[in-house]
Amino acid sequence: MKTITTEELKNMSHREGLILQGCGGDLQEWVNGINGILQEQGILLDGKPLDDVSVFQHEGLTNLLFAFGEHKLDIGKLAIWRIQSHEQFGGIWLSDYVENKLGGFAAGQQVKPDCPLIGEDGNIFNLMGIASRTLKENGMYEQAEKMRQRITGGECHSYEEALMVIADYVNITSAEPEEGMGMDFY
Template sequence: MKHITTDELRTMTGREGLVIQGCGGDLTEWINGINDMLTQEGILHNGDTFKDVSVFEHDGCTNLLFSLKNVDLDMGKLAIWRLRSHETFGGTWLSDYLPNRLGVDMDQPPAQKEKPDCALIGQDGNIFNLMGIASRALKENGLGEQAKEMRERITASGSYDKALCIIGEYVNITSTQDEQEPDYDFEMEQSY
């Protein structure tokens, strides 16, 4: 379970998920309960569960977003369950929640955030070190989802050169010297 902001939620126009509204108490119990309920209803297949679940706050309510990506389920049965249980759980699709609750124009592509600068030149060149620095830069700029995606792509790349190219897709690679430039007059230093 990961916590996201409504700003991060607004960028998810290309995804689909089930939003459960007004969740109180232990959120892990909510996730386990929904997974158990949907398994008993024959909606989740082959012992699969919703693993990619996000938590967000909106209008004073705690809400859960169950991503439909990579889940073995019967979509028709889920749609019927959502309608039947709407009064109890406030269940809605992400594609309905974004325009109706957050005012997102679903016809507009999500605004792309600029790549943050990341001082990698001059760092220890171990790819895991560079990946960690780039990941931290992304997270500090509100791009936690991109950080996760970048890490997954790097670990699957199988090549140092490919991994460096992937990092460059997510951050502007700069030098550590750019951050450490002394702010003094060179002529004064020579007079010593």
């Protein structure tokens, strides 16, 4: 586990990961416990724990970044787990954290747009189409084409690999607002 700064986080637009906020006590126990949960939930498809873990301080909290790297993950299950356990662990995607808590990535680095895929028809071509449309709506036409080429051009050999490619280009979010996040009208 390495210690990093928030400035280093702002230079990680080419990476994605899961940040857990407010981790106290023995950080290695956190790493082991979270990896155990992810294994039990069937999220770690290759059976390997997320071992590229960094620790950083922000707003008085100790936070852990679990970088995804080359791991094979069930992103759909991970996204659902993150939403369900958000109150307990404060889980947030790296890209969302940098954008919402640190003011965005360093100059010249592009932020991935949010794309509501959780809860949609899971057919990979449907998900790719939604992601492509989201990219184009954000003026990211080249990225939409690169994503399509990577998925259909032989780079992906499984559904999970195709989802990981989609996650390289968009932040996978839920089509339904998080509980307590909706607006009440009287």
